[in-house]
Amino acid sequence: MQDKIVVKNLYKIFGPDADKAAELAGAGKEKDEVFRETQGVVAVNDISFSVQEQQIFVVMGLSGSGKSTLIRCLNRLIEPTSGQIIIDGADVTAAGPSELREIRRSKMAMVFQHFALLPHRTVLENAAFALKLRGLSKKDRNDKAMRALEAVGLGAWADSLPSQLSGGMQQRVGIARSLAAEPQILLMDEPFSALDPLIRREMQDELIGLQRDFKTTIVFITHDLHEALKLGDQIAVMRDGGFVQVGPPQAIVTDPADDYVRAFVQDVDRARVVTMGSIAEQVEPIVLGRDDLASARRKIAQAPYSALPVLDARGKLKGLLSEGALAEGGRPHLERLVPDEMQTTPEDVSLHDAFSLFAKGEPVAVLDEKGRLAGIVDPQAVFSHLSGGDAPEEEQAEAERPAAPTAPSHDAA
């Protein structure tokens, strides 16, 4: 995966003496101190990050944390005080006025919190806005805008005025307007915050689908942690103009960087964030053709559970063999033992979606992308992970390991 957006040491300072304020902020002074000394407000404080192609990068923070300023710096609606914004290897901060307009017209589109639709234009004309600015003929731009409207399910409303539409539909028009120009990057500034909760969830699902179809890279601003966890491939938690923590959703929840993030995530339903792959424990399976009864018994005795998965010679999962079944005796060959059926699940399934697999109280096998055994999850491990922060050391060790397997599985999704 390539880096689509790279931001390096970005600062934005509002106020009379921006240079001095930047110097102070750069020297590590607190936001309040800088304000007292220079009357300058540090809205974006030394932020660096990169967004990979076709990922959703979510910036989450409370109001006043500088997240809206940050996203406006990316397309220079707000001129950054210092720092670099590199898109596809080209520095946006160095672009001249006409170059910048070209980038905004074709490369980077924006979706606004309050939709910002033109009330005197029809839905179709609104969707065609960027194309009109680019100078496309009426027919061309209406064709493209119509396709974008159909993608968001509003083809039938093309000739209506925005005021005739509900909030959710208006924001669909906003999204269609931004998609009509087929941009590579979407900047979304709290696009769903003004919508009802039910509509919001619907729009989130739809956005994930649209992102897959249009293959855009998205920078998404929100103050809603659940929205961030649902949409984000990477999440940055922002506070006082700086990033407190950047990481995949699960790392934010299971391994908060400080008390601020911890307070944020404490109400999160961990079952929806933690994936099976991340809590799977590696065990040494019983392999048919290589193990005999004795070695199988030995392996089970050493395992943390009273049962182990059984693989055939080619590494394919055959089932679960419990200590009890082995102990029955009377069957001299391992091959003759019929292992119980074992529940399986891919790595990127959340605990919440896997609950039903634990109905029998037996361990569940976690399979990687190629269908090979990645580990097993014991019912007890599920409960200890849901309860969270009781055993911080242990938790940390576990959180570090799963970060690797989960990230690629998100891309695949």
Place this chain on the structure above:
Amino acid sequence: MSGFLDLFRPSTYGKLPLDDGVEWFVKDWLVPNFRPAFRAIQAPVNALLDSIDGFLQAVPFPIFWLVAAILAWRIAGRGVGILTAVSLLLIDMVGIWEETMTTLAMVITAVTFCAVAGVPLGILAARSDRFAGGLRPVLDIMQTIPTFVYLVPIVMLFGVGMVPGVIATIVFALPPVIRLTNLGIRQVQGEMVEAGYAFGATRRQVLIEIEIPLAMRTIMAGLNQTLMLALSMVVIAALIGAGGLGLTVYTGLGRLDVGRAFLGGFGIVLLAIILDRVTQAMGAPTPAQANGWTFRGVARSLLGGGRSQKAEAAAGQ
């Protein structure tokens, strides 16, 4: 005691000759040096006024009546259409048709120049706080200084007649359109303008595609106010030789002819109502939302419909 306190009165020690100074400034400096320049300003006003007046006087009454009523109906609805038709009939029946057309020509000329100068000035004021700050006291003076005060220098610079009357009207009626254009553009939501720039609009495109359309209702309200002020200047302009309904009132006043003075006033009021209703309707976004002749609609028209309609639009979101 009062003799003692007079020691602290500046007029005890002499008089500041401000009146002489102004007299010298206007008579001995402004008029001799700039009279040709002011005469040049007069030319376009004269040309427009002559052609509009000539046209209006030439159109036969039945045709004007029909076209005006239909226009009023299409723009502002059936009620205003009927009102216009009846008013125009009345104006002709009482015998002041020619005067009314002359006044209409003067008002249209004055408002046209106000719009041509005022809208761009308002846009500039919206773009630059410094320009707006400089413009504000000028507008305040234009609105508060009694009209009679600047009638004298206008006569000195432009002479007497219709055109100086129209120029005095322009000075008096210009501020609202500037102020409300400025206000309207400043009131356009920041997010709207941002959206324009975010999709790669130039400054000019933002102005034409976003700011002016969204400010249109406020700008139209300003033009409506300018129009009303222009009508209210008609009588005063007659003092310096402008004709029309103002002259009817003025001569009625001079001869203590109550009936004649009333006729002039009657014409002005009817003209004002027609023009007000039609221009207000032009500012409304869609015909569907124009005020009907229901009780609420009339109340809304009378009490400044802009605000309540805006509130409705906001509630609709």
